[in-house]
Amino acid sequence: MSELLNQLQRRRTFAIISHPDAGKTTLTEKLLLFGGAIQMAGTVKGRKAARHATSDWMEMEKERGISVTSSVMQFAYGDGIVNLLDTPGHEDFSEDTYRTLTAVDSALMVIDVAKGVEARTIKLMEVCRMRDTPILTFVNKLDREGRDALDILDEIEQVLQIKCAPVTWPIGMGKRLKGVFDLRTETTHLFSATHGGKIQSGELIVGLDNPRLDEMLGDMAEELREEIELVRGASHALDLDAYLRGELTPVFFGSAINNFGVKELLDAFVQYAPAPRARETRQRLVEPAEEKFSGFIFKIQANMDPAHRDRIAFMRVCSGSYKKGMKMRHVRTGKTVQISNAITFQADERKHVEEAWPGDIIGLHNHGTIQIGDTFTEGEELKYEGIPYFAPELFRRVVLKDPLRLKALQKGVLQLCEEGATQVFRPLKNNDMILGAVGVLQFDVAAHRLKGEYGVEAIVEPVGVNTARWVQCDDPRMLEQFRAKAHENLALDGDDQLVYLAPTRVNLSLAEERWPDIRFLSTREL
Ligand code: G4P
Numbered sequence: 001m002s003e004l005l006n007q008l009q010r011r012r013t014f015a016i017i018s019h020p021d022a023g024k025t026t027l028t029e030k031l032l033l034f035g036g037a038i039q040m041a042g043t044v045k046g047r048k049a050a051r052h053a054t055s056d057w058m059e060m061e062k063e064r065g066i067s068v069t070s071s072v073m074q075f076a077y078g079d080g081i082v083n084l085l086d087t088p089g090h091e092d093f094s095e096d097t098y099r100t101l102t103a104v105d106s107a108l109m110v111i112d113v114a115k116g117v118e119a120r121t122i123k124l125m126e127v128c129r130m131r132d133t134p135i136l137t138f139v140n141k142l143d144r145e146g147r148d149a150l151d152i153l154d155e156i157e158q159v160l161q162i163k164c165a166p167v168t169w170p171i172g173m174g175k176r177l178k179g180v181f182d183l184r185t186e187t188t189h190l191f192s193a194t195h196g197g198k199i200q201s202g203e204l205i206v207g208l209d210n211p212r213l214d215e216m217l218g219d220m221a222e223e224l225r226e227e228i229e230l231v232r233g234a235s236h237a238l239d240l241d242a243y244l245r246g247e248l249t250p251v252f253f254g255s256a257i258n259n260f261g262v263k264e265l266l267d268a269f270v271q272y273a274p275a276p277r278a279r280e281t282r283q284r285l286v287e288p289a290e291e292k293f294s295g296f297i298f299k300i301q302a303n304m305d306p307a308h309r310d311r312i313a314f315m316r317v318c319s320g321s322y323k324k325g326m327k328m329r330h331v332r333t334g335k336t337v338q339i340s341n342a343i344t345f346q347a348d349e350r351k352h353v354e355e356a357w358p359g360d361i362i363g364l365h366n367h368g369t370i371q372i373g374d375t376f377t378e379g380e381e382l383k384y385e386g387i388p389y390f391a392p393e394l395f396r397r398v399v400l401k402d403p404l405r406l407k408a409l410q411k412g413v414l415q416l417c418e419e420g421a422t423q424v425f426r427p428l429k430n431n432d433m434i435l436g437a438v439g440v441l442q443f444d445v446a447a448h449r450l451k452g453e454y455g456v457e458a459i460v461e462p463v464g465v466n467t468a469r470w471v472q473c474d475d476p477r478m479l480e481q482f483r484a485k486a487h488e489n490l491a492l493d494g495d496d497q498l499v500y501l502a503p504t505r506v507n508l509s510l511a512e513e514r515w516p517d518i519r520f521l522s523t524r525e526l
Helices: 003-010 024-034 038-053 057-069 095-100 119-129 149-160 211-217 219-234 240-244 262-272 403-418 441-454 476-485 505-514
Strands: 011-018 072-077 080-085 106-112 135-140 163-166 168-171 179-182 187-190 204-206 248-253 294-302 311-319 326-330 335-339 361-366 375-377 388-390 394-400 423-427 434-437 458-462 467-472 490-493 498-502 519-521 523-525
Touching: 003 011, 003 080, 011 024, 011 119, 011 262, 024 072, 024 080, 024 106, 024 262, 080 262, 095 119, 095 294, 095 388, 106 119, 119 149, 135 149, 135 262, 149 163, 149 248, 168 219, 168 248, 187 211, 204 211, 211 219, 240 248, 248 262, 294 361, 394 403, 394 441, 403 423, 403 441, 423 498, 434 441, 441 458, 467 490, 467 505, 498 505, 505 519
Parallel strands: 011 080, 011 106, 106 135, 135 248, 163 248
Antiparallel strands: 072 080, 168 179, 179 187, 187 204, 294 311, 294 375, 311 361, 326 335, 326 375, 388 523, 394 434, 394 458, 423 434, 423 490, 467 498, 467 519, 490 498
């Protein structure tokens, strides 16, 4: 087998999707522990602690300095090389979170057993749907009283419209938690709490009829046998093809903080999750095993290292391999660039990378020429598709303190928007600049950076916009009519695309009803 094929088949590139507080950080730490990257576990924890404490800009910058190193984590597990891409949550939630999901081959969904399916999970799942991303599910916090396991599966199926195939099953919950039962191997894994960093290992009992089960579980052994029979009858069987098509999710139960049920999850993950697959470009389907290199940019992060004030463009390698010093064609600009200082994000510091394979993420130094969605190749004219812009959910007007700085403001805002964490809208009716984002922290970041990097003192204030939709219509005359009638609510985005800014949801619905031939789109592809 060629080295390329060998390397790519070992790769598993994924992200964790969850609602804040479901346990993503804790689970990440445990996965890294199994992968032997123990120093990273500290990093994740440290970042979380920092996140709670930050408010001023210095802190924010410091935090971002740390978070980039942990925004891609690579570790070896068995024969596999796992790339875990962080999806910022909490306050630092932004469009990057969504776009990161376009750079993975599969996702891991974490659900809090007491809370079930929550809002952010629904949203992230929608994004996974766009590419039929295969999803494994981990139901977390079994050490607490939660909802009935069948109930949780039912909710996942109803709300997220995906079939559930339980792989492990909880034995008790909360104070009565005794372990998990693996439906594939009929093995019971007894629970033993270990809060420390140690890898958890409770007793394993093979076979559902094993008398050792009665010894250890008492009456609960019989309950388990009945329940397993019921579960087998009432739920979907594990169907890996359906999983790979994104139609079914294998479900695991456990407790991340106790490192319980995590090994089952990780073992299955490396076994089931797909290696890098073929990806669509505008021109053709590109196979990962093609000799020639190609990749695309899904995220740009600025000023990660306060000492350098540089920007890093995150590239997902899709085919071929990256070798230090190689020449690449930056397809949008048509220029050929030699890349000799791409970085990886392993361990605490950034290291220069010698080579990278499909599924890997490398960082390119960017001085403003690289944009989100850009494709790099070894010469071929290709454009990777499906890197979306999402309709923002929050809007603010930027107001200048010194009106003479308008030019600087416009330049600053447009450049910040190119990084993709905020979007700018310029209403047709006036000279306002409206920022849109999916996470509220982005507005503070924008104001701070306008001041720090462009010398513009600006404030952001509330504005009467509730939601935005990109407007398209096949009939130019109809579009003109619409432009004239809806002038008050129309704006141009950073790319001069027409956008409808709706003051309320009701207003949007009315506009959609009134203009059936106009498409109001909540995402726009780059
Ligand atoms: P997130 O990244 O998804 O936001 O969640 P995170 O891992 O930070 O977990 C959120 C809270 O839930 C944390 O408590 C964490 O300790 C707790 N947690 C995670 N897994 C489990 C589990 O299996 N069982 C129980 N009982 N709790 C769990 P916290 O008090 O908010 O933070 P901390 O002070 O413990 O760090």
